[in-house]
Amino acid sequence: MIEFTEDWLMHKSILGEGAYGEVKLIVNKHTNEKVACKIINYGKKDDVQVNINKEVIIHKMLNHENIIKYFGRRREPLREYIYLEYASRGELFQMIEPDVGMPSSLAQLYMKQLLNGLHYLHNLGIVHRDIKPENLLINDDGVLKISDFGMATLFRCKGKERLLDRRCGTKPYCAPEILLRPYRAQPADIWSCGIVLIAMLTGELPWSDTFSEEFVNYKNDNYITVTPWSKLGNATLSLIRKILAIEPNKRLTIQEILKHPWMKYNFDDQKTDVVDDSNLNPVKRFNSMMETETRVHRTNPIVILSQPTPAVRPPSIDQLVTDLRTNRELVCFSQPTHNDDMLLSSQIQFNETPLTKDNFNNLVKRMTRFYVTTNYEKTLEVLCSVLDTFHYNWQIDGNGAVTISTVDIMKNQLMFKTNVIEIQGKILVDFRLSKGCGIEFKKKFKKLKECLDDIVEKNE
Known part of the structure; x- marks a missing residue:
């Protein structure tokens, strides 16, 4: 801080x-x-x-x-x-377990909230055009919030609707008509919601883009026996198939989605002999899942200097550690004095306050971090060795952030950053998505953590 x-x-x-x-x-x-x-x-x-x-x-x-x-x-x-x-809980993808998803009641809750926000946008004549789990945030009460309006635009003004022609969005979530142009705004956003629902329920995406073999099989009704479709029940398949209608005019509207039996089903009324997370209230279950994951992954955020520095591959781990310990610099920022004065500007040189577990509590409770039993130098050495084993491209900048570049299972670019942080005598290893699919990032994280199992702290 x-x-x-x-x-x-x-x-x-x-x-x-x-x-x-x-x-x-x-x-x-x-x-x-x-x-x-x-x-x-x-x-x-x-x-x-x-x-x-x-x-x-x-x-x-x-x-x-x-x-x-x-x-x-x-x-x-x-x-x-x-x-x-x-939004203290971070991106929705943090809630999605790779290849598993999340409980149906929680997916239903977030789908309703997503559609609620989208209905508001569409009523104002605004289309988002980049709906995906990375742009859906969760606050401390477990409420979903749509964010990032960098690709949003007006499609209706004074009651007159226009067709859109800009190709934009994230490929696995893009409706097929976007490539044809011009296209209607609302059905394109609704298609993206359908892909998000699949991700929430199964922990995977159905295709990389609408040119892929998987999408062609879907168009030809040759898909039901493979994942993620084979993980879904009949009611769920009925809903998703109608959301992902190839013809935009045949796609369900938001009101029609909300009336579908799956969206109206009360999952919390299910009775089982075993008490587990699936029977908790959705918000309470969210907190329960976070607490459970916290015990394993250590939900403490990273601390790195904010100014970008040239990324270099160090000649050795020893040289890297020496550089990090001797070349840390303070950074200048502009800042508000309080909310009403946020538009005022001044530049000040800041002093750092001690890093403690207490001041970590404010930050996003990511599930992609854990403590280790090794010291700072050994942790970097083991981490970089594992990255080489996976044949990942990686670089370390002057602040100690390891930037890792690879591709996901669908051959799309995936970048994430790792920081090794000393905090009150303990070493925290934090992974954060930089670019690409959040679900694929979590898959990579799980594999890396498994390879680092010998140094991961088990007791806390």
Whole structure:
């Protein structure tokens, strides 16, 4: 954490990142009020300002319980700060167990909340165009929030609807008509919701894109015996098949989805002889799952310096550790004094506050981290050795963040970052998705953790 004014602290840990920047957490020292700060760097791409302005114009119009709230913005010559509602549980994909999914009642709850937020957007004439688990956040009460309006646009104005022609979105979640152009806005978003529902229920995606063999088999009704379809019951298949109708005009509307028997079924009325998570209230079950995962994966966030530094492969682990211990620098930030003054700008050099388990509690409770029994140097050595065993491309920057690049099972690019952090005499290893599919990232994490099992702390 870094202290910058009498009232506010900024965590140096990155909550998430996108094409134009990264997201960090701001906390009021007195009230513990939390705000997510999206830091945009204008120097990276020429079209940044135009796209960010469009995103802000749309986002500031929105006010709904299932949409991340927009609080304000502040611009500087080469940087911009956008202040948003903070969702402490992080992205929806953190709730999805690879190849397993989540309990049906929880998937149903999140599907209803997703459709609720989407219905609000569509009524305003706004289409999101990038619905996926990475853009769906969960707050501390277990409420789903739609985020990231970088690809959103208006499709209706003064009652007149227009067709869209921009190809955008994330390939596994994109409706097939997007490639044909022009296309209707609402059915395209609804298609993406269907793919999200499959991911929640099965822990996998049905295809990499609409050119794949898996999608062709789906179009030809030659899919029912393979995963993820074979994991789904008849009622679920009935709903998903109608959401994923190839012809947009035959696709269910949001109102029709909500009336489907699967969406109305009360999963919590199921009675079994064994008491397990599937019979808990959805929000309580969410907390139960998080607590269970916490005992295994250590839900403590990372601490890294925020300024990007050139990534290099060190000549040796010893040299890496020496560089990290001798070349750490303080970082300058701009900061708000309180919410009302967030549009004011000032630059201050901050002092670091001690890193403790207590000030970790504010950050996202990710499930992709764990403590180890080895020291800092040995942990880096073992980690890098395992990465080489998997033939992953990896680099370490001057702050000690290991950036790992590979491809997922569908041959799409996948990047994630690992930090080894010393905290109160213990060593935490934290993994965070940087680019690609969240579910595939969790699969890679599980395999890496299994290979590091000899040094993973078991008792805590």
